[in-house]
Amino acid sequence: MSAEEISFIEKYDLLGCIQCGRCTGGCPVSMRTHLNVRRFMYDTQNEERLEELSERPEIWDCTTCYTCAARCPKGLEPLEVLIGLRSLQIEEGRIQPTVRDALESIFKDGNPWGSPRAKRLDWVGDLDVKVLEPEAEEVTDVLLFVCCTDAYDPRVMKVAQSLVKVLQAAGVDFGIIGEDESCCGSEVRRLGEEGLFEMCDEENVELLNSFNVNRIVTISPHCYNTLKKEYHGLRHPVLHYTELVAQLLEDGKLTLNKEIGKVVTYHDPCFLGKQNSIYDEPRYIITRIPGVEFREFDRCRERSLCCEGGGGKMWVESESKAERLAEIRVTDAKEMGAEVIAVACPFCLLTLEDATKVRGIEEEMRVADILELLAEAL
Amino acid sequence: MNGKPKIGVYVCHCGTNIAGTVNVEEVRDFAASLPDVVVARNYSYMCSDPGQALITEDIKNYGLNRVVVASCSPRMHEPTFRKTLESGGLNPFYLEMANIREQCSWVHEDPIAATEKAKRLLEAAVVKARNLEALEQKEVDVEPSCLIIGGGIAGIQAALDIADAGFKVYLVEKSPTIGGHMAQLDKTFPTLDCSACILTPKMVDVANHPNIELMTYSQVEEITGYIGNFNVKVRKKARFVDMDKCTGCGDCAEACRLAGRIPNEFDEGIGMRGAIYLPFPQAVPAKYTIDKENCLFLAKGKCGETPKCQEVCQAGAINFEQQDEIVEFKVGTIIVATGYDVFDARKKPEYGYGIYDNVLTALEFERLVNASGPTGGKIVMLERGKKKKKKEEEAEAPKVPKSITFIQCVGSRDKSVGNEYCSRVCCMYTAKLAHLVKDKIPDCEVTIFYMDVRAFGKGFEEFYDRVRREGVRYIRGNPSEIFRRGDKLVVKAEDTLTATPLEHETDMVVLSVGLVPRSDNREIIDILKLSQSSDLFYLEAHPKLRPVDTASDGIFLAGVCQGPKDIPDAVAQAKGAASAAMIPMAKGKVKVEAQTSVVNEETCRGCGFCVELCPFTAIELVEVNRQGWPVKVARVNEALCKGCGACVAACLSGSIQQRSFKDNQLLPQIKVLGVK
Structure with missing residues (x-):
């Protein structure tokens, strides 16, 4: 551990913990992995054991969904302790190859997917999208922060394309950063690479502040959370697209004409729901799509089940062979008679869609971002 | 000198x-x-x-x-x-x-x-x-009567003690009956005394006591004055039933078109009532009340041809013309005994209260096990919000739960909902309810999830020992979430003693909700200028040595309005508040503040700024003759002045001085402190 001003115990207020067990009780992966976050809250109080604890493989099972912190009666954030242990590993240079590649790719090309910066605009295709100039005289209403996954992943880029269509239909004045856009660093911080995250924070804040815009809109709840709550000195207000689109619908600026005659349910992304209390806007949007019959999961809103896509899990394979939470999720959706699981997060989209394939129900169960449904209903 | x-x-x-x-x-x-x-x-x-x-x-x-x-x-x-x-x-x-x-x-x-x-x-x-001066401390007479706000067990006990000592008591209760939360409980811990059996005789004593004037369905609107001489204004809300004529026969309630269709507050909404109702059979006074929000005649102007209640009341007690009545009286002392609310379990959405029919609060469960409750004391699975079934289906008996799970500390010791304190009663009432389940359904599997069992009172630890041996399973770990799997509820938790995460399936979950300050506390705070501690309960004058006093002379606290406590503690505090209130009443005189403000009427410009500022309404503008001209000047009522000094600091012409804090006394002091 580097010579820090405050100790591990003080940093995470470990002595405030009363070992009540709500963190592990609520932890979505506690039943399928060896992770018991309450025990880490206790064991890390012995600083001599930190190195040994940081070598435990289960610290990489945490999805950083935040349930443990949301439930903690003492206002502590147990997940941060696990991130702190990951940092110790990274500082020691003990790092899994997949994680190392993702972090190097962010450092080099500004994205975790190992793709060159020059390909960052490929998703735009023949859509007509304004690329913003820094320090422009004219104000643009919305800066669209696209997210690496939306920009590079061939499946997820359809979501970004849908958002462009929706915003154009609503007459919103918006633009994107273009090739200079870099990863927000949400996953970087959660993988424990503190130094690289500080760089993302500084460089992105400087870049974003250079644009003459009224507000920033993100597609991914992970970017949203980081820009809104973890950056230092960002001048512009940050919105998630569901907030903007719900407002457009309410103001009558967006009209939906085509019927989507499907039974639709909605899966709350942890970074939108549990971490930012955005529950109503996505539902408001879905229930205004013509022909949609909306059904709630039993486990919804504050009790929603994590899909296991966050916390760097896209680059870390769990040792557990037990049923994935995303599989439980798609099975539940099928049992309630849903035909579409709507999501509002690129990771949820990928994990749930993958789960429908594992379960062999990809023909009968569609996983789609709310934006894709909206674009189809225009 | x-x-x-x-x-x-x-x-x-x-x-x-x-x-x-x-x-x-x-x-x-x-x-x-x-x-x-x-x-x-x-x-x-x-x-x-x-x-x-x-x-x-x-x-x-x-x-x-x-x-x-x-x-x-x-x-x-x-x-x-x-x-x-x-x-x-x-x-x-x-x-x-x-x-x-x-x-x-x-x-x-x-x-x-x-x-x-x-x-x-x-x-x-x-x-x-x-430069200090001699001051004279004046005495004022004390009105030998006491206002008690709140008719729960604390208010009842204080009223009886003071009335028995020979002083007049005005007991003001907001709801139609006295009794408070204690009347809702089944048995009391750890002795298992029947709550109603020990409470209702005291309620009747209150009603019959010659020294107690009971005002139910009434609210304190305004209080002015000071210790010994408080002027009280009370609104007696219209019950639309003539209290002198009503015999309490209950024909009206049976006849009401809405009978059985409005959730009864007393039964925590598990039982139903009509628009005209008696909260429970032993209510005091045993007089019916029409709830004007729901009554068809009062809310919509029409109830069939004629209102049914009026039709059947042989005493002719129904009076739809009745108006609220304002009553004014004087008292020497005041006891605040306004009680508490139970924690609103909706604020912890992870427990699914309000979503699942069979996630109950402990107070709801209390009504469910109570022999005088809506099920006659049968513990059954609830089907909430369902309309009454047609007759042929009625034969289907409600299901009896095979397993019941209690969750402790719901809304207590929990920063995430702003309640950091322990509510002191939940560990024991949970043990008591678990015992009652075992008593009524011996083969029911009873599980209690807890983080610490705080069995600190007389007989508590012994009772906890007994309940465990009755087969109640205690699991150390505070659950995090409840969801549904088939027709079972799943409690997601960790057994922290074995470090085992678990999904515990059960039929019914009881949330042991904590005690919180009443949502309408603000009304009394504004009327009496009471202070609150950081937990938002009313603040006592000193946590150790003046636990029943407030910062205002002559105003005392009793019961849970000051902080969570069980029945014996509430009764003890009520008796303490009663005897404290009786001291000035027994003496008959009380000294008033001597370090009061005094106005120089020669220089006062009569702007009235001090009048508006004074928190004790002790200053008024009076007309005086200044060299043949009538002018307005401020004058301080020394009996009301508390010597806070606000007027002195604010006076624009420097015409107000406070005794013992005059300029010639303070300025030398400031000089010493400020200049080396």
Whole structure:
């Protein structure tokens, strides 16, 4: 551990913990992995054991969904302790190859997917999208922060394309950063690479502040959370697209004409729901799509089940062979008679869609971002 | 006595509280060097008998006419030393205190700097003491009557004690009956006394007591005045039933078109009532009330041809023309016993309360196990919000749960909902409810999830031992979430003793909700200017030594409105509040503040700024004749003035001075403290 001003115990207020067990009780992966976050809250109080604890493989099972912190009666954030242990590993240079590649790719090309910066605009295709100039005289209403996954992943880029269509239909004045856009660093911080995250924070804040815009809109709840709550000195207000689109619908600026005659349910992304209390806007949007019959999961809103896509899990394979939470999720959706699981997060989209394939129900169960449904209903 | 000041200075060690940090000898020698100081002493405990004797002896021997005590806060011992001066034959207002404990030795570590500060504080007190004046403490008569707000067990007990002692009591209760939460409970822990059996006789005593005037369905609207002479205004809400005529027969309630269709507050919404109702059979007074929000005739202007209740009431007691009535009376003292709300479990959405029919609060469950409750004491699975079934299906008996799970600390010890405190009763009422389940359904699997069991009271630990041996399973771990799997509820938790995460399937979940300040507390706070502690319960005057008093003289606290407590503690506090309230009433007279404000009517411009500012409505504008011209000037009612000084600071023309804090007393003090 580097010579820090405050100790591990003080940093995470470990002595405030009363070992009540709500963190592990609520932890979505506690039943399928060896992770018991309450025990880490206790064991890390012995600083001599930190190195040994940081070598435990289960610290990489945490999805950083935040349930443990949301439930903690003492206002502590147990997940941060696990991130702190990951940092110790990274500082020691003990790092899994997949994680190392993702972090190097962010450092080099500004994205975790190992793709060159020059390909960052490929998703735009023949859509007509304004690329913003820094320090422009004219104000643009919305800066669209696209997210690496939306920009590079061939499946997820359809979501970004849908958002462009929706915003154009609503007459919103918006633009994107273009090739200079870099990863927000949400996953970087959660993988424990503190130094690289500080760089993302500084460089992105400087870049974003250079644009003459009224507000920033993100597609991914992970970017949203980081820009809104973890950056230092960002001048512009940050919105998630569901907030903007719900407002457009309410103001009558967006009209939906085509019927989507499907039974639709909605899966709350942890970074939108549990971490930012955005529950109503996505539902408001879905229930205004013509022909949609909306059904709630039993486990919804504050009790929603994590899909296991966050916390760097896209680059870390769990040792557990037990049923994935995303599989439980798609099975539940099928049992309630849903035909579409709507999501509002690129990771949820990928994990749930993958789960429908594992379960062999990809023909009968569609996983789609709310934006894709909206674009189809225009 | 008003000749040259002869000042005695006394420096207290307070054991090591002061002397451990401040060099008391040095402070004493410094005091002796100040002008007009004729004697300076230090002593281990000035407040002790021998300490006080030093002062009275010196008054005699040196002819002292001013005394300065350098010790603790005046809040602590000013009354003590004022009495010392009196017994030495000196006007008590010739005392000045220098606080060298709370404001010096307790908060500083460097002994040299602390000693220098103590000297400065002492010198400031000495220069102020030089110009102190004798004041006269007036007495006012005390009205021999008491207002009690709230008719739960605390209010009831206080009312009975005071009334039995021969004083008049006005007991004001907001709901249609007295009894409070205790009337809703089935058995009480740890003795398993039937709650209603021990409470209802007291309720009847209240109704029959010649010294108690009971006002139910009533609200305090306004209180003015001061200890001994409070003027109270109460709104008696219209019940639309003539209290003198109603016999309590209940024909009206049966006839009401809405009978069985409105959730009964007393049954926590599990049982139903009509628009005209008696909350429960033993209600006091045993008179019916029409709820005007729901009554078809009152809310919509039409209830069939004629309202059914009116049709069947043989006493002719129904009166739809009845209006709210305002009653005014005087009292000498006030006891606030407004009780509590239970924590709103919806604020913890992870437990699914309000979503799942069979996630209940403990108070709902209390009504479910209660023999006088809506199921006659049968514990059955609930189907909430379902309309009454058609007759043929009615035969289907409600299901009995095979497993019931309790979750403790819901809304207590929980920063995430803003309640950091322990509610003190939940561990035990949970054990009691678990026992009742085992008693009624022996093969029911009963599980209690807990984080700590706090069995601190008389007989509590023994009861906890007994309940465990009855087969109630205690699992250490506070659950995090509830969801549904098939027709079962799943409690997601960790058994922290074995570090096993688990999904516990059960039929019914009971949330052991904590006690919270009433949502309508603000009304009483505004009327009485009460303070709140950080937990938002009402604040007592001193946590150890004045636990039933408030900061306002003559106003006392009883029961859970001051903080969570069980029935015996609430009763004990009520008895304490009753006896405290009876002290001024028994004396018949009470001293009022002497350090009041006084207006110079020659220079007052009558702007009225002070009138608006005064928090005690002690100032009014009066017309006086100034050299043939009628002018308005401010005048202070000395009985109402509390000596807060707000008017003095605000007066635009400098026409108000406060006794003992006049310019010629304060300015020299400021000079000493401000200029080296």
